[in-house]
Amino acid sequence: METTLNGSRASAAVGDSGWRYLLGGLRTAVPVGSLAQAAEVAALAVAACADDADRHLALDIRRGRVLLTLQSAEHAGVTTLDVELAHRVSTAVGGLGLRTEPEVATGAPRSLQLLEIAIDALDIAAIRPFWKALLGYADEPGPDVLVAPLVDPLGQGPAVWFQRMDVPRPQRNRIHFDLCVPHDEALRRLDAALAAGGRLVSGDRAPAFWVLADGEGNEACITTWQGRDG
Known part of the structure; x- marks a missing residue:
């Protein structure tokens, strides 16, 4: 059963996999070397979320990185399903030799915000x-x-x-x-x-x-x- 999580539970559930809890959503970045690779990451994330992608996943593809957000559209917050999807996405991205992380790019002066x-x-x-x-x-x-x-x-x-x-x-x-x-x-x-x-x-x-x-x-x-x- 899908359950809505508060900030402390959501943060603890995904922190080790490079996601951060911000304003009711789970967010991460994947540094990439090209737009083609960014598109590949985006496709992997959508596939990892499968039928739940439209209701939970948002993507922002830019030069050098892909930003991913997971949030339940129905609950306007993070649920246990979002946590599960975050781990699925991280595993899929890892298959490319990339990683989900809170930095917007390797060596960036700041993290997600x-x-x-x-x-x-x-x-x-x-x-x-x-x-x-x-x-x-x-x-x-x-x-x-x-x-x-x-x-x-x-x-x-x-x-x-x-x-x-x-x-x-x-x-x-x-x-x-x-x-x-x-x-x-x-x-x-x-x-x-x-x-x-x-x-x-x-x-x-x-x-x-x-x-x-x-x-x-x-x-x-x-x-x-x-x-x-x-």
């Missing part, structure tokens, strides 16, 4: 339709539309989510970036941002997220799945 845009709002219901129409986005599957992020149906742009404010905050930016990184990448990224002139605004909710700011006070968050299962 996903960008979200967060908008602070006093009345989410009033402004959410504007952003949905402007961006041509769709509702992420879920029971509560106001809580669910807006997502690009073509998978090209970052998700947009809304954070409720109690009172106006005119002296603070109202739109900020949330950068979701693998849990084992977060501290390295945090240190790099601080060394580049940033400052730590708050680490009270770490490792779920750290709030950072640039030299002029514009804020951004580094986020992980950790600290969210409770």
